[in-house]
Amino acid sequence: MTDHLLDIEHLSTYFYTEEGTVKAVDDVTLHVRPGETVCIVGESGCGKSITAMSIMGLQEPAGRVVNGRISLEGTDMLTLSKNAKRAIRGKEIAMIFQEPMSSLNPVLTIGQQIMEPLMEHLKLGKKEAKRRAIKLIEQVGISRAEQIAGSYPHELSGGMLQRIMIAIAISCKPKLLIADEPTTALDVTIQAQILDMLRQFKAESDMSILLITHDLGVVAEMADYVVVMYCGKVVEQGEVCELFEHPKHPYTQGLLKSKPILNQRQEELYSIPGQVPNPLELTESCYFHERCQHCMDICRVREPKLKNVGEDQQAACWLYEEEVLTHG
Amino acid sequence: MSSYLVKRLSYIIIILFAASLLIFCLYAFTPGDFISGNIKLSPERKAELREIYGLNKPVLERYGIWLKNAFQGDFGFSLAQQRPVLKLFNEYIWNSFLLAVVSTFFTWLIAVIIGVIAAYKQYSWFDSLIMVFIFAAMSIPSFFIGLLLIKICAVDLKWLPPGGMTTTGSNATGFAYIQEVVRHMTLPVIVMTLLGLGSLTRYFRSNMIDVIQQDYIRTARAKGTKERKVLFTHALRNALLPAITLVGFELPGLFGGSLIIEKIFNWPGIGQLYMSSFATRDYPLLMGFTMFIAILTVIGTLLSDLLYSLADPRVKL
Amino acid sequence: MSSVSGNLAAGKAQSPPVKSSLWKQSFKRLRKNKLAMTGFIIVVIMFLACFIGPLFSPYTENQINMRIMNKAPNLKHWLGTDKLGRDVLIRVLLAGRISLTVGFAAMALSVIIGSLLGAIAGYYRGIVDQIIMRTADLLLTIPGLPLLFISGALLSAWKVPTDYRMYIVMLMLSLVGWPGLARMVRGELLSLREREFMQSTIVLGLRDRRKLFHHLLPNLAPLLIVIATLNIGGSILLESVLSFFGLGVIPPTPTWGNMIDSANNLIDFQERPWLWIPPGFCIFATVIAINLFGDGLRDVLDPKHKR
Numbered sequence: 001m002t003d004h005l006l007d008i009e010h011l012s013t014y015f016y017t018e019e020g021t022v023k024a025v026d027d028v029t030l031h032v033r034p035g036e037t038v039c040i041v042g043e044s045g046c047g048k049s050i051t052a053m054s055i056m057g058l059q060e061p062a063g064r065v066v067n068g069r070i071s072l073e074g075t076d077m078l079t080l081s082k083n084a085k086r087a088i089r090g091k092e093i094a095m096i097f098q099e100p101m102s103s104l105n106p107v108l109t110i111g112q113q114i115m116e117p118l119m120e121h122l123k124l125g126k127k128e129a130k131r132r133a134i135k136l137i138e139q140v141g142i143s144r145a146e147q148i149a150g151s152y153p154h155e156l157s158g159g160m161l162q163r164i165m166i167a168i169a170i171s172c173k174p175k176l177l178i179a180d181e182p183t184t185a186l187d188v189t190i191q192a193q194i195l196d197m198l199r200q201f202k203a204e205s206d207m208s209i210l211l212i213t214h215d216l217g218v219v220a221e222m223a224d225y226v227v228v229m230y231c232g233k234v235v236e237q238g239e240v241c242e243l244f245e246h247p248k249h250p251y252t253q254g255l256l257k258s259k260p261i262l263n264q265r266q267e268e269l270y271s272i273p274g275q276v277p278n279p280l281e282l283t284e285s286c287y288f289h290e291r292c293q294h295c296m297d298i299c300r301v302r303e304p305k306l307k308n309v310g311e312d313q314q315a316a317c318w319l320y321e322e323e324v325l326t327h328g
Numbered sequence: 329m330s331s332y333l334v335k336r337l338s339y340i341i342i343i344l345f346a347a348s349l350l351i352f353c354l355y356a357f358t359p360g361d362f363i364s365g366n367i368k369l370s371p372e373r374k375a376e377l378r379e380i381y382g383l384n385k386p387v388l389e390r391y392g393i394w395l396k397n398a399f400q401g402d403f404g405f406s407l408a409q410q411r412p413v414l415k416l417f418n419e420y421i422w423n424s425f426l427l428a429v430v431s432t433f434f435t436w437l438i439a440v441i442i443g444v445i446a447a448y449k450q451y452s453w454f455d456s457l458i459m460v461f462i463f464a465a466m467s468i469p470s471f472f473i474g475l476l477l478i479k480i481c482a483v484d485l486k487w488l489p490p491g492g493m494t495t496t497g498s499n500a501t502g503f504a505y506i507q508e509v510v511r512h513m514t515l516p517v518i519v520m521t522l523l524g525l526g527s528l529t530r531y532f533r534s535n536m537i538d539v540i541q542q543d544y545i546r547t548a549r550a551k552g553t554k555e556r557k558v559l560f561t562h563a564l565r566n567a568l569l570p571a572i573t574l575v576g577f578e579l580p581g582l583f584g585g586s587l588i589i590e591k592i593f594n595w596p597g598i599g600q601l602y603m604s605s606f607a608t609r610d611y612p613l614l615m616g617f618t619m620f621i622a623i624l625t626v627i628g629t630l631l632s633d634l635l636y637s638l639a640d641p642r643v644k645l
Numbered sequence: 646m647s648s649v650s651g652n653l654a655a656g657k658a659q660s661p662p663v664k665s666s667l668w669k670q671s672f673k674r675l676r677k678n679k680l681a682m683t684g685f686i687i688v689v690i691m692f693l694a695c696f697i698g699p700l701f702s703p704y705t706e707n708q709i710n711m712r713i714m715n716k717a718p719n720l721k722h723w724l725g726t727d728k729l730g731r732d733v734l735i736r737v738l739l740a741g742r743i744s745l746t747v748g749f750a751a752m753a754l755s756v757i758i759g760s761l762l763g764a765i766a767g768y769y770r771g772i773v774d775q776i777i778m779r780t781a782d783l784l785l786t787i788p789g790l791p792l793l794f795i796s797g798a799l800l801s802a803w804k805v806p807t808d809y810r811m812y813i814v815m816l817m818l819s820l821v822g823w824p825g826l827a828r829m830v831r832g833e834l835l836s837l838r839e840r841e842f843m844q845s846t847i848v849l850g851l852r853d854r855r856k857l858f859h860h861l862l863p864n865l866a867p868l869l870i871v872i873a874t875l876n877i878g879g880s881i882l883l884e885s886v887l888s889f890f891g892l893g894v895i896p897p898t899p900t901w902g903n904m905i906d907s908a909n910n911l912i913d914f915q916e917r918p919w920l921w922i923p924p925g926f927c928i929f930a931t932v933i934a935i936n937l938f939g940d941g942l943r944d945v946l947d948p949k950h951k952r
Binding site: 056095 | 542543544546547548549550551552553554555561562565566569
Binding site: 343344347351456460468591625 | 680788802936
C-alpha cells in the first residue's frame with residue numbers, strides 16, 4: 001500500500017445527461033508504483049480517458065466523481081481544495097493528450113505556454129522561465145529552440161507539437177505522467193520517437209507513467225503492468241508478460257487476437273463480433289456477455305468480480321469462478 | 329487579394345449608385361416639399377423659389393445634377409438652414425460620435441465580462457439570469473425605455489437632465505462644461521448600452537462556451553494554471569478574435585447616430601438633424617444623410633469581410 | 646446506390662430525416678425548456694387577453710365620457726382613462742389586436758416572400774439568382790429606418806385611409822424583412838442541393854416544382870420556423886417605432902406604438918404615465934416572450950446552432 005505512488009480505489013465517475021446517467025467509470029481500482037509504467041487498454045468509450053481525467057480533476061463539470069478514493073502518495077486528491085488540487089496538477093502529475101494540434105493554445109507562443117507552469121509552480125521569474133523553456137525545447141529534441149519558442153502552434157507539425165506537450169509535462173519534474181493516447185494522432189515513425197522519448201525521460205527521472213491507449217503494440221513496448229477496461233469496468237489486469245502470454249478474460253483474448261502480427265499473414269483479420277453496448281441501457285450482468293463466445297446464463301444476470309487468476313493477474317469473468325463451474 | 333478588392337469595390341459602387349437613385353426618387357415622389365410647407369410665402373414667391381432650387385425640373389434631371397455635384401464632393405445646401413450639407417454634418421456628427429463611442433465602449437466591456445462569466449457558469453442560476461437579461465435587452469422598444477428613464481430619473485427623481493447636450497442658456501466652460509455634457513449624456517448612453525448589450529453578450533457567451541470546450545483549455549488546466557488565467561488569458565483571447573469582424577458592423581452606428589435615441593433625448597446629433605429635416609422635407613439633407621449611412625454600411629461590411637480573413641488563425645499574426 | 650434503386654420502384658426519392666418522430670422528439674425537448682415555455686404561455690395569455698378579453702369589458706373602444714377625463718387607475722378603470730374619458734385598458738387590449746396582427750402578418754409576408762425568392766434564386770441560379778440577390782443587396786444597403794420613414798410619410802401624403810394603413814404597414818415591414826431572409830434561405834438551399842438525396846432526385850428525373858416543394862423546402866422548415874418566430878418580435882418592435890412617430894398605423898386605430906405617442910404631450914408624459922406605460926410594457930412583454938420561445942425553438946430545431 002505505502003509503496004504505491006498512486007492509489008485509485010473504487011472510483012466511479014458518472015455523467016448525468018438528458019437521456020440518463022452514464023457510468024463512464026464504474027468501481028475502478030488500480031495502483032501505480034514509483035517508476036512503473038501502467039497501461040490502461042480498451043476500446044474508445046470504455047472509460048479509460050475519464051479515469052485519467054478524474055485523477056486530474058478535469059472531468060468536471062460534465063462528469064462527477066460519485067464514489068471512490070484517489071490518493072497520491074497518501075494525499076487524498078478528491079477532498080483537496082480546488083487550489084491545492086491545482087497546485088498538484090502540472091507539478092506532481094502532468095498530462096499529455098491525444099491531439100497535439102488542438103491541445104496548444106493557438107494565440108499564445110510555444111515559449112509562453114512552456115513558461116506558464118514554470119512560473120506558476122516553481123515560481124521562476126520571466127527571464128529564468130524563458131531560459132528553462134528553451135532548454136526544455138532542446139531536451140525534447142527540437143533544434144532552433146529559441147526560434148521555436150517564439151512561434152505559434154499552427155507553424156509546427158503534429159509531432160513537434162507533441163514534443164512540446166512533453167516538454168510542458170516534464171517541465172516541473174512530475175512524479176506521475178499521464179499520457180492519454182499520446183501517439184494516436186501521429187504518423188507511425190513519429191509514434192516510435194515519441195514513445196522512445198517518454199521511456200528516456202522516465203528512466204532519467206524515475207517518474208511513473210500512466211499510459212492510456214487502445215494500441216496493444218504500444219502496450220507491449222511500454223508497459224510494466226496492464227489494466228484492461230470494458231464499459232467503465234476493469235475486466236482484467238496483470239503483469240504485462242503474464243497477461244500477454246495467458247490472457248484470461250475473453251475480451252482480452254479477443255483484443256490480442258485482433259492485433260495483426262508482423263511477418264505472419266492471416267487469412268482474415270480477427271475482430272471481436274458485435275458492438276459495445278449502449279452505456280445507458282446497461283443492467284447487472286457481465287457487460288461483455290453479448291459478444292462473448294463462452295457466454296453462460298449467469299453472465300446475463302450477474303456481474304463477475306475481479307479474482308486472482310494467476311500470480312500477478314486478476315480477471316473478472318464467470319469462467320474462473322469455481323462455484324459456477326461446478327454447478328453450471 | 330487585390331483583384332478580389334477591385335471586384336468588391338466596383339460592386340459596391342454599382343450598388344451605391346442604384347441605392348442613391350432609388351432613395352432620390354422616393355424622396356422626390358413624396359408629395360409636399362420644403363417650400364409648400366411654408367405658409368408665409370405667396371404663390372409667386374413659392375414658384376420663384378422652386379425655380380431657384382431647381383425643384384420644378386423633372387426628377388431624373390434633378391438626380392443627374394445631384395449626382396454630378398455629389399461626385400465633386402458637394403452634397404448641396406440644406407434648404408432649411410441655408411448651409412452646405414457637409415458643413416452641417418461635420419457640426420453634428422461629432423456629437424453623435426461622442427454618444428456612440430462611449431456607449432459602444434461600455435457595451436463591449438460589459439458584454440465581454442458578463443458573457444465570460446455566464447459561459448463559465450453555464451446553466452447556473454447566474455447564467456439563467458443573464459439569459460433572461462439578454463432577452464430583455466433585445467426586446468425593449470428603444471423609444472419606450474428612453475421615455476421611461478426620462479420619466480423616472482429626470483422628471484420624478486430629478487437626478488439627471490431630461491435631454492439636450494447642455495443646459496439651456498448655460499455658458500459653462502472648461503471642466504464645468506465637460507461635467508455638464510457628461511450629466512446630459514448619461515441617460516442616452518445607458519439606453520444605447522442597454523440596447524446593444526443583449527446581442528453582444530449573447531455572442532460572447534456562445535463564443536466562450538465554444539472556446540472553453542477546446543482541448544487547449546483542458547491543457548491549460550492540466551498545467552495547473554490559475555482558473556482566472558485560464559479564463560482571461562487562454563479562453564478570452566480566442567473568444568475575442570472572431571469578434572474583430574464585428575468592428576465593421578459597428579461603423580454605421582458609430583458615425584451615423586441614432587435616429588430614435590437622439591430624437592427622444594433631444595441630443596444635437598446627426599440623427600436628430602435627420603429627424604427635424606424629415607419634418608420640413610429638407611431633401612438635400614435627407615438625401616445626404618441616407619447616402620452617408622448607406623456608404624458606411626457597405627464599407628463596414630467590406631471591412632468585416634477583410635477582418636474576418638485576418639481573424640483566421642492560419643492567416644493571422 | 647441500393648437505396649436509390651429501391652426507391653425507384655416506389656417512384657419517390659427518399660427525403661432526409663424530416664420525420665414526424667423528429668418533430669415529436671423536438672417538442673418533447675422544448676417542453677422541458679422552462680424559459681421557452683414561460684415565453685409561450687405569456688404569448689398565449691397576451692393573445693387571449695387581446696382577442697377575447699375585450700368581450701368581457703363593460704366599456705367599448707370609443708366610449709367617450711367627458712366626466713371622467715384623465716382619471717388615474719382605479720377600481721372601475723384598471724388602467725385609468727384618457728383625455729376623452731375612454732377606458733385605457735380596453736384600448737390597450739384592442740391596440741394589442743392590431744399590433745399582434747401586424748407583427749404576425751408582417752412576419753408571414755416576410756417569410757413567404759423571403760423564402761420563396763431565396764428558394765427560387767438558390768434553385769435556378771443564373772440570371773434569376775442575380776436579379777433577386779442584387780435586389781436584396783440593394784435593399785440591405787439602404788438604411789432600414791429612413792426607408793420606413795419615407796414610406797410612412799408617403800402614406801400620410803397620399804392620405805391612405807387609416808383602416809388600410811395597417812395593411813400597408815405590414816407590407817412595408819416585409820419589404821425591409823425579406824432580403825435578409827432570402828439570403829439565408831438561398832445559402833441553406835445551396836448547401837442542401839449538393840447533398841446526396843438531391844442527387845437522387847436528379848437521377849429520378851423529378852420535375853422542378855416537385856423537387857423544390859417536396860424535397861428542398863421541407864428540409865428548410867425547421868430553420869424557417871425558428872427565423873419566423875424570432876422575426877415576429879422584430880416586426881412588433883418596428884411597427885411600434887413607426888406608429889410612435891406617427892408614420893405607421895395612426896389614430897383613431899389604436900396600436901401599442903401610437904398609444905405611447907401620448908408621451909409626446911408634456912403633461913401626459915409627466916403627470917399621466919398610465920396613458921403610455923402600459924402599452925410600452927405590453928410591447929416589451931410580448932416581444933421578450935416571443936424571443937424566449939423562439940430561442941427555445943432554435944435549440945431544438947436548429948442542429949447547427951449552439952447555445
